Amino acid sequence: MDLAEIEQLYLHRQSCRSFTGEDVPAELVKKLCSLALLAPSACNAQPWKLIAVTGEKRKAVAACVQGLGMNKFAGDAGAFVLVAEGKSNLTAKLGGRMKDTDFTPGDLGIVTAHLVLAADAAGISSCILGWRDEKKLRAALSLPEGTRIPYVVALGYAKEGDPVRPKKRKPTEETLISLM
Numbered sequence: 001m002d003l004a005e006i007e008q009l010y011l012h013r014q015s016c017r018s019f020t021g022e023d024v025p026a027e028l029v030k031k032l033c034s035l036a037l038l039a040p041s042a043c044n045a046q047p048w049k050l051i052a053v054t055g056e057k058r059k060a061v062a063a064c065v066q067g068l069g070m071n072k073f074a075g076d077a078g079a080f081v082l083v084a085e086g087k088s089n090l091t092a093k094l095g096g097r098m099k100d101t102d103f104t105p106g107d108l109g110i111v112t113a114h115l116v117l118a119a120d121a122a123g124i125s126s127c128i129l130g131w132r133d134e135k136k137l138r139a140a141l142s143l144p145e146g147t148r149i150p151y152v153v154a155l156g157y158a159k160e161g162d163p164v165r166p167k168k169r170k171p172t173e174e175t176l177i178s179l180m
């Protein structure tokens with residue numbers, strides 16, 4: 001894959017809020033998760049657990065990411081992947097303490113980014129959802145008490161006529177400091 005193709009992928013990936021409701025096959029979701037799990041992490045701690053939900057159970061997940069008018073579209077997602085915090089390792093924890101940085105949130109963001117980009121490459125649209133009820137999610141999926149679930153990723157097939165939107169980003173001058 002060359003840079004132009006990567007650029008196309010990055011421009012094509014967008015948050016989808018208009019899914020058809022069609023199931024995403026479990027095998028495909030599993031493949032996307034296995035690709036996401038190739039993501040880098042501090043000290044290779046891989047402090048994550050991806051929880052893939054397909055089939056009927058996804059309705060229960062949808063209910064946990066909706067409320068106050070938010071994420072109504074999630075009812076039509078074809079699968080969900082919960083990005084949960086898993087075990088870190090001693091090196092990452094010690095390094096993090098010495099450098100006054102908890103690396104885990106960043107690592108969870110990186111694995112999530114890998115997931116949504118892999119999904120797009122496979123023709124699956126996605127939306128990362130930060131608006132979620134962790135307590136309800138734990139109850140709905142019988143996850144251990146206290147499991148943190150910072151993100152839920154909705155996956156699915158975009159409805160026809162959901163065009164690729166131009167990216168709205170801050171001007172690069174604001175966000176890229178070039179000392180070159």
Ligand SMILES: Cc1cc2nc3c(=O)[nH]c(=O)nc-3n(C[C@H](O)[C@H](O)[C@H](O)COP(=O)(O)O)c2cc1C
Nearest residue numbers: 013014015016017071127128129130131132151167
């Ligand atoms: C951590 C995080 C949480 C988000 N939570 C939600 C959400 O709950 N609902 C939603 O519709 N979009 C959510 N988004 C999507 C953002 O609004 C979206 O990524 C941003 O507006 C840029 O648009 P794009 O993804 O189409 O490029 C979230 C994105 C991230 C990275």
